[in-house]
Amino acid sequence: DQQVKQNSPSLSVQEGRISILNCDYTNSMFDYFLWYKKYPAEGPTFLISISSIKDKNEDGRFTVFLNKSAKHLSLHIVPSQPGDSAVYFCAARGFGQNFVFGPGTRLSVLP
Amino acid sequence: NAGVTQTPKFQVLKTGQSMTLQCAQDMNHNSMYWYRQDPGMGLRLIYYSASEGTTDKGEVPNGYNVSRLNKREFSLRLESAAPSQTSVYFCASRISGASTETQYFGPGTRLLVL
Numbered sequence: 001d002q003q004v005k006q007n008s009p010s011l012s013v014q015e016g017r018i019s020i021l022n023c024d025y026t027n028s029m030f031d032y033f034l035w036y037k038k039y040p041a042e043g044p045t046f047l048i049s050i051s052s053i054k055d056k057n058e059d060g061r062f063t064v065f066l067n068k069s070a071k072h073l074s075l076h077i078v079p080s081q082p083g084d085s086a087v088y089f090c091a092a093r094g095f096g097q098n099f100v101f102g103p104g105t106r107l108s109v110l111p
Numbered sequence: 112n113a114g115v116t117q118t119p120k121f122q123v124l125k126t127g128q129s130m131t132l133q134c135a136q137d138m139n140h141n142s143m144y145w146y147r148q149d150p151g152m153g154l155r156l157i158y159y160s161a162s163e164g165t166t167d168k169g170e171v172p173n174g175y176n177v178s179r180l181n182k183r184e185f186s187l188r189l190e191s192a193a194p195s196q197t198s199v200y201f202c203a204s205r206i207s208g209a210s211t212e213t214q215y216f217g218p219g220t221r222l223l224v225l
Contacts, residue, residue: 004153006153009151032212034212034213036214036216041218041219042219043115043201043203043216043217043218043219044154044201044214045216046213046214046215049212049213051210051212089153089154091154093212096161096167097142097159097161097167097205098156098169098170099144100156100170101153102153103152104153
């Protein structure tokens with residue numbers, strides 16, 4: 001049973017528009033959430049994170065929103081650029097230093 | 112400053128063969144991790160090491176062993192490879208603090224077990 005879910009395997013967005021990537025989790029003990037971006041044949045790279053005691057964190061074009069009551073977080077990218085085309089993984093920190101990743105969402109930003 | 116390096120980049124094994132995947136980081140991080148990535152399943156944690164001299168099992172440890180040789184190096188060993196271990200393996204090191212939580216990943220090792 002997946003503890004971290006990304007229900008959209010893929011998403012296409014026009015350049016300049018907003019991209020919204022969603023993530024749901026089941027374990028209320030997760031205390032930190034992270035987003036990673038991955039290009040083909042490369043390792044994931046860290047984008048942005050949020051502690052469970054916050055509901056929003058912003059870094060440039062990237063904003064992460066956390067709704068603890070719904071066990072839901074989302075990553076907003078504004079404006080979207082062609083270079084943002086990649087697979088995005090949501091991850092959660094559990095007990096100790098254990099991390100659980102979602103299956104990923106492939107974002108395509110169309111010029 | 113190379114970050115996290117992994118060797119080899121690609122390996123083909125026959126069922127039953129053994130091999131060690133090497134990982135090193137030059138960021139002086141205490142924690143290091145091994146993940147595998149399979150299609151449609153994201154990254155799954157195999158083992159991690161919170162500090163030099165300690166290792167702990169993750170979600171999918173069966174068939175693997177690890178060694179935290181020193182602060183820089185964390186190796187993953189397959190004693191008797193099976194086709195189910197065909198995957199892409201990523202090593203990561205982690206930094207965390209009061210307002211920080213980040214993992215830095217290596218480029219990956221693509222393993223094919225025939």
